[in-house]
Structures are given as C-alpha cells and as structure tokens.
Amino acid sequence: MQTITVLGATGSIGCSTLDVVQRHPERFRVFAITGNAQVDLLMRQACQCAPRYVVVADEQYYAKAVELAAKYQVTAEILCGAKALEDVACAGEVDAVMAAIVGAAGLLPTLSAVKAGKKVLLANKEALVMSGALFIEAANQSGADILPIDSEHNAIFQCLPDNFQYGNLSQSGISRILLTGSGGPFRERPLESFSSITVDEASTHPNWSMGRKITIDSATMMNKGLEFIEACWLFGAKAKDIEVVIHPQSIIHSMVQYVDGSVIAQMGNPDMRTPIAYGLAHPARIEAGVAPLDFADMANFSFQPPCYERYPNLKLAIEACEEGQAATTRLNAANEVAVAHFLDGHIGFCDIAKVNEETLNKMEQVSVSSLQQIVEQDAIARDVATAIIKGKFAC
Ligand code: NAD
Ligand code: MG
Numbered sequence: 001m002q003t004i005t006v007l008g009a010t011g012s013i014g015c016s017t018l019d020v021v022q023r024h025p026e027r028f029r030v031f032a033i034t035g036n037a038q039v040d041l042l043m044r045q046a047c048q049c050a051p052r053y054v055v056v057a058d059e060q061y062y063a064k065a066v067e068l069a070a071k072y073q074v075t076a077e078i079l080c081g082a083k084a085l086e087d088v089a090c091a092g093e094v095d096a097v098m099a100a101i102v103g104a105a106g107l108l109p110t111l112s113a114v115k116a117g118k119k120v121l122l123a124n125k126e127a128l129v130m131s132g133a134l135f136i137e138a139a140n141q142s143g144a145d146i147l148p149i150d151s152e153h154n155a156i157f158q159c160l161p162d163n164f165q166y167g168n169l170s171q172s173g174i175s176r177i178l179l180t181g182s183g184g185p186f187r188e189r190p191l192e193s194f195s196s197i198t199v200d201e202a203s204t205h206p207n208w209s210m211g212r213k214i215t216i217d218s219a220t221m222m223n224k225g226l227e228f229i230e231a232c233w234l235f236g237a238k239a240k241d242i243e244v245v246i247h248p249q250s251i252i253h254s255m256v257q258y259v260d261g262s263v264i265a266q267m268g269n270p271d272m273r274t275p276i277a278y279g280l281a282h283p284a285r286i287e288a289g290v291a292p293l294d295f296a297d298m299a300n301f302s303f304q305p306p307c308y309e310r311y312p313n314l315k316l317a318i319e320a321c322e323e324g325q326a327a328t329t330r331l332n333a334a335n336e337v338a339v340a341h342f343l344d345g346h347i348g349f350c351d352i353a354k355v356n357e358e359t360l361n362k363m364e365q366v367s368v369s370s371l372q373q374i375v376e377q378d379a380i381a382r383d384v385a386t387a388i389i390k391g392k393f394a395c
Contacts, residue, residue, distance in 0.1 A: 002028050002280070004090050007109050008100035009033035010041045012211045013149065016272045017098045018049055020280060020288055028280065033104045034101070034109075037061060040151045043068040052093075055084045057105070061265040090116035096280070098126040098149070102213050103336050104378055111371070114173040117142035121279040123149040125230045126336075130329045131374055132233040144281060145239075146234070152179055152227055153234055154275035155253035155266035160235070169241055176256040177237055178263070180247040181224040182207050183306070189247060191310060197349035199342065206269045207250035215315075216339045220352055221306065225317020227382035229328050232321055239322050244314065251293065269293060273369050312353040320360065326368045326377050327360060332380035334359035341389050351393070360383045 004021065008014045012374055014033070015272045017331040021028045032053040035042035036061065039061050039162050046054045046069070056065045062080040069078050079088075089097050097113035098121045099106055106124035111131065113120050122128065127136050139146050148154050157178075161172050169177075185206055186197065192375040202219040203212065210218070217223035231242055245255075253275075268274045269291055277288035308315040313335070320327035338355040341347045362384050368374050 003031045003049055003093050004028055004094045004096045004098065005032040005094050006030065006098045006100065007034050007085065007089060007106065008036035008102065010038040011100055011102060012209065013100035013272060017100065017276050018045060018233050018382050020146065020273050020277045022049065024286055024287060030066055031094050034085055034088065036261060038317040039065045041066055041311045042072055043072045046070050046074040046076050047084055053088050054078050055088055056080045057085060080106065086112035089113040094118060096121060099127065102211055102331065104130060111135065113139045115142050117144045118143045119147065121149050122281060125150055125226050126332050128233050128379060129226050129229045129332045131371065132325055132370060136233055141154040147282055148234055149275050150227060150230060151272065151275050152254040154278055155230060156231065156235060156256060157263040158266045159256035167236065169237060173259045174256055175259045176257040177235060177242045178245050178257060179227060179229055179231055179242055180245050180252055180254050181221065182248050182250045184219040185334060186219060195348055195350050199345065202268065202349055205315060212343060213339055216342060218312045221311035222313035222317060222335050225314045226332065228318055229321045244306050247301065247308055249301055251301065254296065268291060313356060316353065324367065326366050329357055329368065329374050330363055330375045330381035333378045334385040337382050347393050355385050355388050358388050
C-alpha cells in the first residue's frame with residue numbers, strides 16, 4: 001500500500017491521477033490533496049478519496065473551503081497556505097508525491113518532497129526548468145526517486161536502459177534523444193494569419209486535453225522548449241543530444257536512438273493516465289483505463305522538423321538551455337506572465353514570444369546557484385515582462 005499526496009489535485013493531471021488511484025484501492029491510499037480556486041471540486045474529491053488533509057493554496061479560499069467541507073461532510077483536516085503545501089509533500093507518512101501544480105507555484109512544495117526523499121511523480125516541469133541543478137542535487141542527496149510524468153519524458157524513461165537515470169548517455173550507447181511534439185493547432189496555419197489567432201483557437205489542442213497554461217504553451221511550442229530543458233536535467237543530456245521531431249499524430253510519445261542504429265519508441269493513445277499509472281506503480285504495470293492502440297484504425301505516422309519561424313519560443317528555450325539556469329528561470333517566468341496576459345486578452349498570440357525575448361534581452365547575465373537567487377530571478381523577470389507589456393499594450 002502506497003500513501004500518496006496529490007499536489008494540484010483539481011487540475012487536469014490531478015484529476016487523472018485520482019482516477020488511476022481509485023481504480024486500485026488495494027494499492028494506493030490518499031494522504032493529502034491540494035488545490036487552489038476550485039474549492040468545490042476539491043471538496044468533492046475529498047469526499048471520494050477520503051484524504052487525511054485537504055490544502056487550499058491561497059488563504060482567500062479557506063473560508064469557502066471550510067463551509068463546503070461541512071456541506072459535503074468531509075472529515076479531512078482543512079489547511080491553507082504555502083507552508084501547508086510543503087508540509088503535506090514531506091510528511092513522514094507519505095511514500096509518493098504527485099507534483100502537478102502548474103507553474104512556478106509548484107517549485108517549493110515539489111522541492112519539499114524531493115528533499116524529503118519521496119518518490120516524486122514529476123508533472124510540474126516548470127519546477128525543474130527553474131531549479132534544475134539544485135533539484136537534481138537535492139534528489140541525489142535525499143535519494144528521492146524522480147519519475148517523469150510528462151508523456152515525452154516518461155516515454156524516454158521507458159526507452160532508456162534500466163536504471164539509467166542520471167547515467168551517461170554515450171557510455172550507454174545512446175546517440176540521441178528524439179523529443180516528439182504534435183506541433184499544436186497551428187502547425188499548418190499560414191504564418192501571415194498568426195497575429196489574428198484568438199484565445200479560443202489557441203486553447204484547443206488537436207490531441208491532448210490539458211490545463212489552460214500548458215495548452216497555450218503547446219500552441220506556441222514553448223511547451224516543447226520547456227520539455228527540452230526538462231529532458232536535459234532529467235537525463236543528464238546536453239542540448240546537442242536532443243532533437244525535436246514533429247509527429248502530428250501524438251502516438252509516439254518520444255524515442256531514444258542508439259549508436260547501433262536502433263530507435264526505441266514508446267507508443268500509446270494520448271492519455272496522461274498511461275504515464276501516471278506507470279509512475280504510480282513503477283516498476284510494476286497497472287491498468288489505467290486507457291484504450292489500447294488500434295493499429296488497424298491508424299492511417300499513418302508522419303514526422304517533420306520544427307520551423308523556428310513558426311515556433312520562436314522553441315528557439316528561445318533551446319538558446320536559454322544552452323545559456324544556463326538564470327536564462328531558463330527568466331524565460332519560464334516571462335512566459336507565465338505573457339501567457340496570463342494573452343489569456344486575459346491583453347496581448348496577441350505573437351506577442352508572447354516577443355515579450356519573452358525582450359525580457360531575456362533586458363536582463364544582464366548573472367549566474368545563479370542558490371534557491372534564493374532563483375526565486376529572485378523569477379520575481380525580477382516577472383516585473384520586467386509585466387513592465388514590457390504595460391509599456392507596449394497600455395494595459
Ligand atoms: P491545470 O491548470 O489543469 O491544474 C493546475 C493545478 O495547480 C490545479 O490543481 C490548481 O489548483 C493548482 N494551482 C494553480 N495555481 C496554484 C497556486 N498558485 N498555488 C498552488 N496551486 C495552484 O494544469 P495541468 O494541465 O494539470 O498541469 C499541471 C502541471 O503538469 C503543469 O506543470 C504542466 O506543465 C504539467 N503537465 C501537464 C500535462 C497535461 O496533460 N495536463 C502533461 C504534461 C505535463
Ligand atoms: Mg509533454
């Protein structure tokens with residue numbers, strides 16, 4: 001029996017996690033679930049999975065949460081605030097933590113689980129993008145097992161030799177990591193019409209159903225850029241070891257190429273319950289509720305290289321990855337700000353990459369090594385990006 005904390009239970013990954021968990025009551029017990037604005041859903045989840053603790057991140061939702069807990073007869077203790085998020089991630093009773101808060105907000109609770117040596121199911125890619133070296137160092141020190149949940153990284157993990165993690169790519173006969181991406185909804189849209197892309201158009205992914213921020217990141221391919229950086233940290237890779245391949249069908253979730261010419265791919269329907277079930281049960285395999293692939297029904301697989309003119313954010317991310325930790329932290333922060341403003345209708349689709357690039361250009365090169373410096377760089381980049389948006393778009 002594994003005892004689990006689900007950080008970000010009310011999100012797309014959180015809901016899929018509870019779905020898999022509830023299919024296997026003999027294997028998993030829920031210790032804590034956390035959420036933020038969606039307190040009604042959070043309390044209904046608490047009724048179903050009976051955790052010991054329910055945490056609302058922001059104090060402003062606490063009174064509502066307590067009121068709903070009484071209404072739904074939730075027996076769990078209701079907590080709130082940043083410290084409570086960290087506490088339920090590192091509590092002694094917890095075996096595994098699903099890190100599924102979106103964005104930089106997930107950094108500290110995810111690190112709390114890593115430092116406590118938990119099995120960490122890592123969906124929150126932004127945490128790793130921000131804190132890379134520190135995160136991996138903390139995992140090495142505490143003995144935390146990091147299981148990638150992002151479908152591409154989970155696929156790569158499955159295609160690597162057993163016990164590879166943090167190994168050496170070339171010593172293991174690996175010549176390349178092939179990071180696949182669908183290309184998003186605008187793969188074929190004429191470039192001239194990009195400036196008129198609406199929020200609704202960018203919020204519809206052809207293959208995956210996901211949270212709002214990652215859906216926009218998929219449309220700009222910043223998501224692939226963040227994943228590029230994530231792959232470097234998770235697999236000890238350099239930028240030259242990773243190739244992004246557009247595969248519009250999202251059936252192959254990524255591949256590993258070996259020096260003998262073999263390419264090992266992991267395939268499946270685009271349903272996050274597969275990597276989630278893999279991470280939860282690892283090294284065992286458990287049923288996830290995912291429909292099996294029907295090869296008779298599959299028309300064709302296609303592949304193409306990414307075009308940076310179409311996806312400038314991908315290029316920015318690869319360059320930031322080569323530059324170092326300060327650049328990736330800043331890019332992530334600027335992007336969170338730009339995407340939020342795009343979703344609020346303040347800036348256009350193409351402006352997201354422009355704000356990101358200008359933020360990086362405006363900030364002087366520094367090197368960061370401590371968590372405090374990382375948090376500082378994140379905050380400064382948010383201010384710079386916000387000032388750029390206010391200056392340009394008068395919002
Ligand atoms: P989502 O927007 O659906 O859910 C986000 C969760 O984070 C919610 O539970 C929300 O309450 C919580 N949250 C938001 N702001 C918070 C704050 N300030 N403090 C504490 N909690 C907060 O997002 P999602 O699609 O489930 O993605 C979650 C993470 O997983 C992201 O980092 C994303 O990149 C990654 N991921 C998602 C998918 C997917 O298919 N959805 C795939 C791969 C990776
Ligand atoms: Mg992914």
